[in-house]
Amino acid sequence: MKRLSGFYLLAALVVLLPIIFPDNYYVTVVGVTALLHAILAVGLNLLMGYAGQISLGHAAFFGIGAYTSAILTTRYGWDPWAAIVVGIALTGSIAFLVSRPILRLKGHYLAMATLGLGIIANIVLVQAGDFTGGPDGLGDIPTLSLFGWALDTDLRWYWVMGATMLGTVWIALNIIDSRSGRALRALHGSEVAAEMMGINTTATKTGVFVLAALTASLAGSLFSHQQSFISPDSFSFFFSIELVTMVVLGGMASTYGAVFGAVVLTFLPELLVVFEDFEVMIFGAILMLMMIFLPQGIFVGLQTPFRRRLTRRESPIADTPGE
Amino acid sequence: MLDQILQFVLTGITVGATYALVALGFSIIYNASDVVNFAQGEFVMIGAMSAIAMSAGENGLSPFLALPLAILLTIGVGIMLQRFAIAPAKGASVVTTIIITIGASIFLRGVALLLWGKDIFALPHFSGEQPIHIGNATLLPQNLWVMGGAALLVIGVHWFFNHTHQGKAILACSCNRTAAQLVGINVGKMMMIAYGLSAFLGAMAGLLVTPITFTSYDAGVMLGLKGFSAAILGGFGNPMGAVAGGVLLGLIESLSAGLISSGYKDAIGFIILLLVLFFRPSGLFGKATAERV
Numbered sequence: 001m002k003r004l005s006g007f008y009l010l011a012a013l014v015v016l017l018p019i020i021f022p023d024n025y026y027v028t029v030v031g032v033t034a035l036l037h038a039i040l041a042v043g044l045n046l047l048m049g050y051a052g053q054i055s056l057g058h059a060a061f062f063g064i065g066a067y068t069s070a071i072l073t074t075r076y077g078w079d080p081w082a083a084i085v086v087g088i089a090l091t092g093s094i095a096f097l098v099s100r101p102i103l104r105l106k107g108h109y110l111a112m113a114t115l116g117l118g119i120i121a122n123i124v125l126v127q128a129g130d131f132t133g134g135p136d137g138l139g140d141i142p143t144l145s146l147f148g149w150a151l152d153t154d155l156r157w158y159w160v161m162g163a164t165m166l167g168t169v170w171i172a173l174n175i176i177d178s179r180s181g182r183a184l185r186a187l188h189g190s191e192v193a194a195e196m197m198g199i200n201t202t203a204t205k206t207g208v209f210v211l212a213a214l215t216a217s218l219a220g221s222l223f224s225h226q227q228s229f230i231s232p233d234s235f236s237f238f239f240s241i242e243l244v245t246m247v248v249l250g251g252m253a254s255t256y257g258a259v260f261g262a263v264v265l266t267f268l269p270e271l272l273v274v275f276e277d278f279e280v281m282i283f284g285a286i287l288m289l290m291m292i293f294l295p296q297g298i299f300v301g302l303q304t305p306f307r308r309r310l311t312r313r314e315s316p317i318a319d320t321p322g323e
Numbered sequence: 324m325l326d327q328i329l330q331f332v333l334t335g336i337t338v339g340a341t342y343a344l345v346a347l348g349f350s351i352i353y354n355a356s357d358v359v360n361f362a363q364g365e366f367v368m369i370g371a372m373s374a375i376a377m378s379a380g381e382n383g384l385s386p387f388l389a390l391p392l393a394i395l396l397t398i399g400v401g402i403m404l405q406r407f408a409i410a411p412a413k414g415a416s417v418v419t420t421i422i423i424t425i426g427a428s429i430f431l432r433g434v435a436l437l438l439w440g441k442d443i444f445a446l447p448h449f450s451g452e453q454p455i456h457i458g459n460a461t462l463l464p465q466n467l468w469v470m471g472g473a474a475l476l477v478i479g480v481h482w483f484f485n486h487t488h489q490g491k492a493i494l495a496c497s498c499n500r501t502a503a504q505l506v507g508i509n510v511g512k513m514m515m516i517a518y519g520l521s522a523f524l525g526a527m528a529g530l531l532v533t534p535i536t537f538t539s540y541d542a543g544v545m546l547g548l549k550g551f552s553a554a555i556l557g558g559f560g561n562p563m564g565a566v567a568g569g570v571l572l573g574l575i576e577s578l579s580a581g582l583i584s585s586g587y588k589d590a591i592g593f594i595i596l597l598l599v600l601f602f603r604p605s606g607l608f609g610k611a612t613a614e615r616v
Contacts (some may be wrong), residue, residue: 054418101601107417108359112555113600115548116593123590237548241425248422277437284430288423292412295419 006256007166007173014162018155028154030270032226035161036219037262039168041246042255043215046172048244049253050181051208052188053103054111057118058243061213063125063235064091065220070138070230071131080144084221088214095213096206103205118240125232137231144225157226164222165259168215172255175211184208188253249290251297260299326459331581332574333457337466337535339573340473341367344528345550346557346565347480348521354497354560355517358409358420362428364547365435366525368540370397371533372435375444386447394526400431401522402515410514428543435540446533469531476527477566480520484562493517545589552596558609567608572596 014035021027044058068087072078078086102113125132132138144151144160151157175181183204186194195201224230242265250261268286272279294301345363352360374393377384384392408427412420449468454461484490493513495503504510528546529538536542549572557568572592580588599607 048418054421105600105604108353108559109555109600109604111359111417111421112551113597116552116597119548120590120593120597123587127584127586127590237544244418245422245425248418252418278433280436281430281433284426284428284433287426288408288430289426291415291419291423291426292408295412295415 003177004170004173007170010169010256010259011166014166018158022155026267026270028158030266032154032157032161034263034266035158035165036223036226037243037246037266038165038259039161039219039222040216040243041250041258041262042165042168042172043212043219044243045247045252045255045258046175046184047208047212048247049251049258050176050184050188051205053205053209054107054114054244055209055212055240056111056115056237056244057121057240058114058212058216059235059237059239060118060121061091061095061216062220062223062239063121063232064094065217066224066230066235067125067132067138067220068217069221070141070224073142073225074138074140075131080142080221080225084218087221088217091213091217091220092210095210099206099209100202103202103209115237115240118237122232122236125235132232135232137229137233138224139229141224141228141230143228144222151225161222161226164218169255169259176255180204180207185253245287249287249297251300251303254297254300254303257297257299261297264298327581328578329458330460331577333460333462333466335574335577336570337469337532337573338577339570340469341528341532341536341546341569342549342553342572343566343569344473344476344524345546346553346569347477347562348524349550349554350560350562350565351480351493351517351521351524353554354562355493356405356409356514358424359417359551360404360521361421361424361547361551362404362431362543363521363525363550364543364545365428365431366397366401366522366543367529367546368435368538368543369400369431370394370526370529371446371538371542372439372444372529372540373397374530375446375533375538376439378446390530393530394523397522397526397529398519401518401525404522405514405518409518410511428547432540432543439540441540443537443539444533445537446530448534463535465531465534469535472527472531476524477563480524480562483520489513489516549592552592555606556596556599558606561606561608564606564608568606571607 017027047053065087068090069083072083073080105113126135183199187201191201246261246265247258250257272282275282348363352358370393373396374389378386378389404427408423412423448465450464492508495508496510496513500510553569553572554565557564575595576588576592579591
């Protein structure tokens with residue numbers, strides 16, 4: 001119970017918000033995007049925060065999922081659910097194929113390789129116009145329906161996206177506390193030491209890379225059915241950077257931090273719109289200042305002193321981190 | 324066919340020379356402070372845009388004043404980046420510094436957008452637009468300016484690091500900061516020089532190439548990425564490798580645009596980069612190991 005108490009709090013929040021504010025733009029429109037971003041960030045956080053492998057090209061997997069769904073349903077008349085499954089399978093295979101050579105790299109080289117991968121994927125989306133619609137994108141993507149219940153309102157999409165997000169968080173939390181989760185963290189600390197302890201580092205890294213890609217693919221499929229129109233702009237280098245920022249902004253190696261970062265980064269541009277021309281500048285400045293003064297992330301950074309105070313009250317000896 | 328290839332090679336070297344300067348800037352900052360500066364491309368944009376802004380209009384400054392002022396301004400931006408964004412975040416992880424510099428690049432782009440809008444600008448050619456014929460290939464005088472200017476700068480940087488006291492002091496900082504401090508090197512000042520030098524190279528690249536390629540507030544993004552690729556291609560942290568990587572990347576792009584597909588030229592550049600990373604993770608001219616454990 002205690003281990004998942006944060007999860008129940010999050011679930012309650014996700015469920016209560018639309019009940020209290022059913023017609024609020026920030027809940028049912030921006031909120032859906034925030035939930036989508038949270039799915040992506042939680043997946044990426046497993047790779048970056050826990051396994052310590054940077055990826056500057058995560059938007060590629062998001063894009064492959066989205067475009068597989070869009071192309072199969074609009075051009076070949078497939079059932080959307082079948083298209084989602086094919087998208088996940090395709091993304092997983094691609095991620096598996098590239099993971100071996102890519103994850104042998106470290107640090108800046110890994111950053112460059114993943115960045116290159118993301119840019120190549122984006123160029124293909126723009127250039128393969130016959131299939132992808134090129135820079136103009138693809139429209140008229142049908143919406144999903146669940147047992148005859150068509151997802152045709154913002155609120156319905158909120159429920160589906162919210163449930164998927166909670167599912168992702170739940171799976172992530174359980175992985176982290178499992179044997180493979182400990183393997184991931186050992187890997188982050190020192191790969192050599194992890195190997196000495198009998199952890200198959202290659203398999204572990206490949207596994208988490210593929211898992212993050214699968215999550216992104218699912219999110220991509222949902223995104224394309226929800227938006228009913230997609231274009232390569234949504235899967236660019238900038239979006240990869242935004243995803244990394246969400247993870248780091250909340251605090252690496254904290255699943256709730258990733259959710260928090262996703263929510264903040266989704267709402268920030270909405271709030272900055274009032275500054276009009278200054279929007280881009282302020283966004284950059286906030287990003288910089290956050291990272292300079294709270295490099296461990298806002299969520300983790302604010303949580304640590306709070307938690308320390310709590311534990312000190314409970315027992316005078318314990319200063320052990322809770323998770 | 325041969326004439327065409329000659330033409331692609333000449334174009335490739337011109338573009339490659341710009342990449343080389345940006346890549347050199349990446350290497351200098353990386354060597355001095357272990358930071359991958361994603362705002363490197365913004366130096367190119369600021370150099371070019373501010374020169375255009377200062378020389379524009381009836382009351383604009385003469386180019387002889389505007390260009391040096393633009394260079395000084397860019398150097399100032401580089402030093403401020405070090406002082407106010409990199410230095411306060413001392414000891415931050417790789418990912419954190421990457422996001423700080425990305426934040427800085429977004430911020431600088433935002434300032435440029437605010438000041439100059441979304442229009443595309445050009446600088447006048449330095450010495451006319453009369454094409455020069457080499458066989459059946461043609462070359463603008465500005466191409467020669469780019470190649471010659473880049474070559475001189477590269478030689479100058481090489482000389483600076485190998486033959487001047489300050490250049491060697493920066494190299495000492497990159498080997499071991501604490502030891503450098505112990506022998507009396509002012510590490511803070513050396514960092515500022517390194518960032519200033521790197522910004523200077525970016526501004527020069529911008530001024531040299533903008534008459535041919537034009538510029539806009541977001542022109543720095545792709546240039547920054549290309550410069551980073553070039554630096555990695557040559558072996559990160561090896562300044563002369565970065566220069567070679569830049570020229571090579573320019574050539575690859577130009578030849579693949581001409582012979583294969585112009586739409587996929589950037590993709591081909593990145594695919595070759597990935598292959599190099601997969602089979603020679605330390606880059607073409609790098610040391611044997613990509614990263615020590």
